[in-house]
Amino acid sequence: MRSLLIDLRPLREHPAWRRLWFGTTLNTLGGLIGDVAVLFLVWEWTRSTAVVGALALARAAPAIALVLVGGQIADRMDRRRLVLVCTWAQILLTAGLAVQAALDFRSIPLLFGLVAVRAAFASIAAPARRTFTPNLLGPSMLPAGVALDVIAFQIGLLAGPAIGGVIAGAWGVAWCLAIDALTYLGSLYGVLGLPSMRPEPSDEAPGWRRAIAGAKHVMKTPVLRGAFVTDLAATILVMPVSLFPAVNDLRFGGRPETLGLFMSAVAVGGVLASLLSGRSSRSRRPGRVMLVAAACWALGLLGFGLADVLWLALLGLAVAGAADTLSVTSRGTIVQLQTPDSLRGRVTALDHLVGATGPDVGNMRGGFVASLTSVPFALVSGPVACLAVLGVVAWRNPSVRRYTPPGAD
Incomplete structure (x- = not known):
């Protein structure tokens, strides 16, 4: 325990x-x-x-x-x-x-x-x-x-x-x-x-090559490449916040109190997962934890998209919030451990950029898809597409599944 x-x-x-x-x-x-x-x-x-x-x-x-x-x-x-x-x-x-x-x-x-x-x-x-x-x-x-x-x-x-x-x-x-x-x-x-906190010395020459060195490191390191693709798939394809008001109106009466519960449910799931994160943070396979957690994030939001009973919708969001916390923790571990200190600022800048802009792009995608098709389709199609991308990452990039942190047995 x-x-x-x-x-x-x-x-x-x-x-x-x-x-x-x-x-x-x-x-x-x-x-x-x-x-x-x-x-x-x-x-x-x-x-x-x-x-x-x-x-x-x-x-x-x-x-x-x-x-x-x-x-x-x-x-x-x-x-x-x-x-x-x-x-x-x-x-x-x-x-x-x-x-x-x-x-x-x-x-x-x-x-x-x-x-x-x-x-x-x-x-x-x-x-x-x-x-x-x-x-x-x-x-x-x-x-x-x-x-x-x-x-x-x-x-x-x-x-x-x-x-x-x-x-x-x-x-x-x-x-x-x-x-x-x-x-x-x-x-x-x-x-x-x-x-x-001075960075480790580097023999890189100044100029545009230095500017793109972080991106090159990500692209040539399979486990980092897989971590970034996983995060982009989970945010751009699944982010649901822009659809919350429409779901609230269509299924739950449009009350502002209910709308507030949606965000609270995600946060409650995240806090609970953080409090119970001991085993996952000690895992010798953080890449595997990241992939499974990202899949649970998509499944939780798929459940939210299909639910027409409030408690089921909130449960789906809580599951998604918990899974997102585990995925973010595992991905952050991988990014930091697989980056030399001399490149850490530039690589973490890319990680921050993906984490900061991916949700906004995902919310725009959800609203755009819903306007062209329907809210239910936007809610269901995103998680399904995300699960497909995660399956491809797990299949084509085995280094993510097999990744072991330096020093682990």
Whole structure:
């Protein structure tokens, strides 16, 4: 039974990583509280769904444009210093959003500008930040560290929006953004306690070859190639969030309470899977775990698409959320262990780009397919296509199934 529970050794045995984890967890919670505030502000000021949708673009565009730049920078300078500089910039920009909300200065261009620039600094820092865990924990504890990182996000996703809604209703959205800015101090606390994080020296010549070295490493390493294809299939072909409102109207009466349950069910499944991730994080076959979990993600969402009873639909989403957590943990382990430190910034930048943009593309695909055919067809066809792709990966890329982490027996 004990082997099923999440592996807490990194928190017990690595004080520097423990400070980093608690600081990052606090910052994640604050960020999700702030996200609710920004969404509320945009809706209150405009009453336009188009403008609310454009807010997502303001966040996504810098991520797409700059995350690969961040990967190159992370492989050339002290990663700790890079994250500290970007974190201070995010604190100032978030404080600017809080002041704008407190003054009720209804300038959408200003708000979007602050959001976009903050997202740009987050994207630049993301590849460097993701190298901290493998460098601090080493191969033996890396899977446990990745699982703990995932549960930190799941806890924030489960609690942050609800807390933000309560604070916004009781004291106003400016307080949500002020709390968001303050929680960045937790992130600073964690990063300040780290040693210097300079990348391993590399004899690569500067220029375009250096820029694409991360992509070349992924393409020539079969297990990494399979991990990236698995993630793209699971997000682009199956992501269901854009179809939630339509499913709610068609099958469950269209109540907003029911719509909220859909997202909560995914988060509950993710938290439970994280708490019981001990065996999977200790697995000597993370590639096999990744493939099985991705298949369970697709099957859970297929069940959601076929269900016409609410509890069955929520069960399908919870299964999908749990499977997604295990798949993300296993894939993160593979990506970090199969990448030399001199390339880690650029490869993790690609991983972050896929993870950040794949769900958005998947949601666009779902809405587009539903508009051309029907909502039920969009719900069922995506998981079926994903399962087919996963079958091809398992068949044509046996290195994924057989992958054993370095140092495993």
